[in-house]
Amino acid sequence: MAFVLGLVALVAVDVVGARVPAVVVLAVQAVLVVVVAFADGSGMARVLFLLLPFGAYFAFGRVVAVGVGVASAVFLVVAFQVTVPGWTRSVEHVSDLLMFGIGLVLALAMAEMSAAAERNRVARDVHDGLGHHLTAVSVLLEKASAFREVDAAVADRAVEDARESARRALEDVRTSVRALREPFRLGESLTQLAGGLGVAVACTGDESRYATGTLLALYRAAQEGITNAMRHGGSDVSVTVHCGPREARLVVVDDGPGFAAEREGFGLRGVRERIAQAGGSVEVDCGSGTKLTVVVPRGTV
The missing domain is CATH 3.30.565.10 (Histidine kinase-like ATPase, C-terminal domain)
Structure with a gap:
């Protein structure tokens, strides 16, 4: 239920985002992405973290987008450290983090291309x-x-x-x-x-x-x-x-x-x-x- 409601809320925030300050939209999206990611037992929803730097690029620019992306990666590392002891020895979790890093680079590159x-x-x-x-x-x-x-x-x-x-x-x-x-x-x-x-x-x-x-x-x-x-x-x-x-x-x-x-x-x-x-x-x-x-x-x- 938390997973479904979180996705619905993300869509709603995207629809009304133009009428709300960008910093508020980004903060709400970050909270919702965390909720959805933790509610999804498969771990696939972690890809939603890539939405945060992508949206931040158009709202605040490249520097803030990179900062948000790095903060998202750090958050995932901390979350793994707290919830999955010894995750660094798990090929699955390490590969997930590497794929997230690649996705982050691609998301920022796509934002740059769209802006250009x-x-x-x-x-x-x-x-x-x-x-x-x-x-x-x-x-x-x-x-x-x-x-x-x-x-x-x-x-x-x-x-x-x-x-x-x-x-x-x-x-x-x-x-x-x-x-x-x-x-x-x-x-x-x-x-x-x-x-x-x-x-x-x-x-x-x-x-x-x-x-x-x-x-x-x-x-x-x-x-x-x-x-x-x-x-x-x-x-x-x-x-x-x-x-x-x-x-x-x-x-x-x-x-x-x-x-x-x-x-x-x-x-x-x-x-x-x-x-x-x-x-x-x-x-x-x-x-x-x-x-x-x-x-x-x-x-x-």
């Missing part, structure tokens, strides 16, 4: 989202400065468009958050993205058959294509998307001077990584202008 992946995702979102809007603001403010003495109305409109791009930057952050909780509308989002920038957008097909992650990947790719077009002097920019029954195809075309393949920056590398995760492909053709083509199969996240 999350940092890369955030970096891509910041670059693809805010980077686009800041580029738009910069271009519009340069336009306002150039027309200030020539045509005040054009300069004022450029300033107003820059203000609107700044507002869209905030909305883009909210869009990314909403996409985690509700359906993402690719056509609507692309239209809002292109508004005020003179970018032509055409969306066809049925996007409702595609997963949110796939649509977001296409949106970020379009965002990067438009940003690059503006950054490299493109004036005639168009975005076309077709969501077919088997795959979605996005094409961003501009009339700018293009760029050499070796000059491909972090943004396009991020697009390639994002699309690859969705099972798709990316092609960049730089001739007279730049053409970005992205193809993603339906049914991937």
Whole structure:
């Protein structure tokens, strides 16, 4: 009964953990893991101790996680010493402790990899989202400065468009958050993205058959294509998307001077990584202008 109730309590703590201070969650989990481990006669539940350093890594960082892991190992040694006299001569207990040590190293390595992946995702979102809007603001403010003495109305409109791009930057952050909780509308989002920038957008097909992650990947790719077009002097920019029954195809075309393949920056590398995760492909053709083509199969996240 203690074993079952302890497992149920661990799940409950994990569910409500976001609303409780991290140090309290860690302390409660430690107590519950001890209860479950001692209630399990087979000793298999000792593996739950690995949850403690893994969770501590994301809540407090690497140093605390290592400390929690070492403390867990020391606790197991002390517990063996108290409950199993002469345990050091038992191959089973020694091997259990060695396996726990290996599991501890793997748990910390997995936490490090997960954290690195999350940092890369955030970096891509910041670059693809805010980077686009800041580029738009910069271009519009340069336009306002150039027309200030020539045509005040054009300069004022450029300033107003820059203000609107700044507002869209905030909305883009909210869009990314909403996409985690509700359906993402690719056509609507692309239209809002292109508004005020003179970018032509055409969306066809049925996007409702595609997963949110796939649509977001296409949106970020379009965002990067438009940003690059503006950054490299493109004036005639168009975005076309077709969501077919088997795959979605996005094409961003501009009339700018293009760029050499070796000059491909972090943004396009991020697009390639994002699309690859969705099972798709990316092609960049730089001739007279730049053409970005992205193809993603339906049914991937």
